[in-house]
Amino acid sequence: MSAETTISADVRNESAKRKKKIMAAIQWVLAIIVLIVIVFPIYWMLVSSVKSQEEILLATPTLWPKEFHFENYVNVLNRGNFAKYYWNTTVMTAGILIAQVVTGIFAGYGFSKGKFKGQGLCFIIVLGALMIPLQVTFIPIYIMMANWGMSDTFLGLILPEAVSPYYIFMLRQTFMSIDDSYIEAARMDGLGRVGIITRILAPMCKSTLFTVTLVTFTNGWNAYFWPKIIAKGESRRVLTVGLAYLKNTFAGGESMNNHEIMAGAVLAVVPVIILFFIFQKYMLTGYSKAAMK
Amino acid sequence: MNEKKINPRKISAVKDFTCVLPVLIFLAVFTYYPIVELLRISFTDWNLLNDTWQYVGFKNWNWLFAGSGNKYLWNSLKVTVLYSIGELSITLIGGMIFALIFNRMTNSFAAMRAVIFMPKYVAMSSAAVVFLWILNTDSGIFNYLLSLIGVSPVDWLGDRNMALISVLMLTGWRCIGYGMMVYLSAMMGIATDYYEAAALDGANAVQRFFKITLPMLSPTTLFLFVTTFLSSMKVFQSVDILTQGGPYRSTEVFVYNIYRYAMVDFRMDRASTVGIFFFVLLLIVTVATMKVSNGNVTYDS
Numbered sequence: 001m002s003a004e005t006t007i008s009a010d011v012r013n014e015s016a017k018r019k020k021k022i023m024a025a026i027q028w029v030l031a032i033i034v035l036i037v038i039v040f041p042i043y044w045m046l047v048s049s050v051k052s053q054e055e056i057l058l059a060t061p062t063l064w065p066k067e068f069h070f071e072n073y074v075n076v077l078n079r080g081n082f083a084k085y086y087w088n089t090t091v092m093t094a095g096i097l098i099a100q101v102v103t104g105i106f107a108g109y110g111f112s113k114g115k116f117k118g119q120g121l122c123f124i125i126v127l128g129a130l131m132i133p134l135q136v137t138f139i140p141i142y143i144m145m146a147n148w149g150m151s152d153t154f155l156g157l158i159l160p161e162a163v164s165p166y167y168i169f170m171l172r173q174t175f176m177s178i179d180d181s182y183i184e185a186a187r188m189d190g191l192g193r194v195g196i197i198t199r200i201l202a203p204m205c206k207s208t209l210f211t212v213t214l215v216t217f218t219n220g221w222n223a224y225f226w227p228k229i230i231a232k233g234e235s236r237r238v239l240t241v242g243l244a245y246l247k248n249t250f251a252g253g254e255s256m257n258n259h260e261i262m263a264g265a266v267l268a269v270v271p272v273i274i275l276f277f278i279f280q281k282y283m284l285t286g287y288s289k290a291a292m293k
Numbered sequence: 294m295n296e297k298k299i300n301p302r303k304i305s306a307v308k309d310f311t312c313v314l315p316v317l318i319f320l321a322v323f324t325y326y327p328i329v330e331l332l333r334i335s336f337t338d339w340n341l342l343n344d345t346w347q348y349v350g351f352k353n354w355n356w357l358f359a360g361s362g363n364k365y366l367w368n369s370l371k372v373t374v375l376y377s378i379g380e381l382s383i384t385l386i387g388g389m390i391f392a393l394i395f396n397r398m399t400n401s402f403a404a405m406r407a408v409i410f411m412p413k414y415v416a417m418s419s420a421a422v423v424f425l426w427i428l429n430t431d432s433g434i435f436n437y438l439l440s441l442i443g444v445s446p447v448d449w450l451g452d453r454n455m456a457l458i459s460v461l462m463l464t465g466w467r468c469i470g471y472g473m474m475v476y477l478s479a480m481m482g483i484a485t486d487y488y489e490a491a492a493l494d495g496a497n498a499v500q501r502f503f504k505i506t507l508p509m510l511s512p513t514t515l516f517l518f519v520t521t522f523l524s525s526m527k528v529f530q531s532v533d534i535l536t537q538g539g540p541y542r543s544t545e546v547f548v549y550n551i552y553r554y555a556m557v558d559f560r561m562d563r564a565s566t567v568g569i570f571f572f573v574l575l576l577i578v579t580v581a582t583m584k585v586s587n588g589n590v591t592y593d594s
Contacts (some may be wrong), residue, residue: 030394038409045423061434107316114309129324135527135548136572138329141557163319222416223528240418243535258426265419276414
């Protein structure tokens with residue numbers, strides 16, 4: 001009797017093991033199919049960017065380039081001032097990053113560790129701003145900035161993005177988790193507010209700080225809506241907008257020149273993708289961190 | 294000696310307030326004041342092509358609700374809702390399916406997950422020109438692949454029935470990995486006791502998913518729903534690069550509609566009127582989703 005139950009248990013175990021193996025195999029197969037579909041656009045961008053014009057127009061597309069034409073990259077840099085767009089994007093991103101980090105850290109401190117009358121109300125003003133996107137307010141801001149002579153300037157590109165309610169909110173939540181006793185101890189040692197922020201809070205919240213800053217960088221680098229409105233001219237056009245205009249510079253021959261457009265697309269994403277692979281650990285949680293709060 | 298009378302706590306409060314003051318001033322100038330200004334412009338006839346303007350009462354509002362603007366208002370509302378439904382389905386359902394597929398804690402799966410998530414960081418404009426090329430009617434590879442299974446070439450971006458689907462393909466490509474990551478990190482938080490207990494009760498994998506995983510993930514689903522819904526209402530860039538709202542306004546989402554009035558027609562008055570309407574709409578959706586999120590959710594106690 002007892003022998004029989006052990007046997008049936010063994011059989012059950014065996015079949016459970018086999019089931020698990022089949023499950024794993026199915027997962028592997030599905031995962032690889034999904035992977036191919038998701039990676040394909042990136043692969044196609046890279047491959048197309050080094051093909052010749054004749055090759056991209058072939059009726060039967062080639063999965064691997066016959067010859068490598070790296071001069072496409074040089075051509076696209078010379079066409080439509082792409083190098084200048086690169087510079088503009090870099091300056092704009094740096095400006096936004098510095099402004100958001102500085103204002104965000106101080107405001108985050110004020111809302112978490114500071115104490116003053118009306119603190120709650122002030123924080124509601126910040127949270128309320130989350131509900132008013134630039135897509136709603138861009139008309140008055142555009143008129144205002146044009147009147148100030150800021151269209152086609154770096155200041156015009158940076159200023160409306162200088163403060164991020166999201167960044168402030170995230171930092172406030174993180175700073176709240178630091179125990180007040182650290183702050184008190186630092187105060188006893190004679191540290192001022194700037195000292196407390198730079199020597200205590202920032203180092204203790206390093207990983208969150210870094211993560212949200214990476215998101216800020218990415219959003220700045222990839223920004224499109226506002227730069228398109230405020231920097232319509234050539235002089236301060238940024239990469240994302242320049243890329244969208246690039247297809248127009250070929251005047252009707254757009255599909256004839258997709259090899260060069262793809263080279264431009266690669267150039268535009270390279271910095272962020274490099275960051276992504278270096279700081280994967282942070283960037284994977286970057287956009288989902290808010291979910292935990 | 295007068296200095297000593299000032300309460301040190303008060304000084305500290307003033308200093309703390311100084312930390313947040315720049316932000317408050319900024320938000321007053323660049324967020325709250327523009328809303329008031331937007332409302333004001335909606336009662337004028339401000340047109341960037343003319344030098345002067347005057348107040349015209351409810352003329353623009355009349356144009357929006359009873360005049361020629363009405364047709365386009367409802368069109369853009371319809372397109373935006375369709376787009377939102379599409380993006381929500383892809384992020385929630387697709388993200389959940391991806392999360393189940395990639396729910397293996399090995400190094401190779403971790404690497405694959407990172408790659409699936411990567412498109413989120415690819416600039417939308419780069420992604421959009423790549424999709425323009427892939428979906429190209431004559432020499433795009435997508436139509437070529439379809440021709441291998443006998444489908445005749447589809448005009449993905451020029452056909453009014455296909456254009457929105459094409460925009461959603463691009464959106465889906467960029468967002469599905471995000472849905473997956475959010476779901477996966479929540480799945481890891483579910484205690485294994487539940488699954489062990491259910492296995493003892495003889496529940497199979499499908500039952501376990503619907504009876505445990507799905508209900509336990511409802512706060513996550515809600516979070517994804519709210520954030521995705523709100524961001525999908527603001528879609529602009531993919532539409533601007535792929536279709537410019539066309540063909541025949543079949544992809545003209547709300548923000549694009551406002552953008553067209555303001556930056557193409559230079560009708561600041563009309564653009565502001567639609568802008569205020571859009572703002573109220575966003576507020577209603579935000580408040581409604583917040584109300585819903587206070588009930589109807591299972592939390593792990």
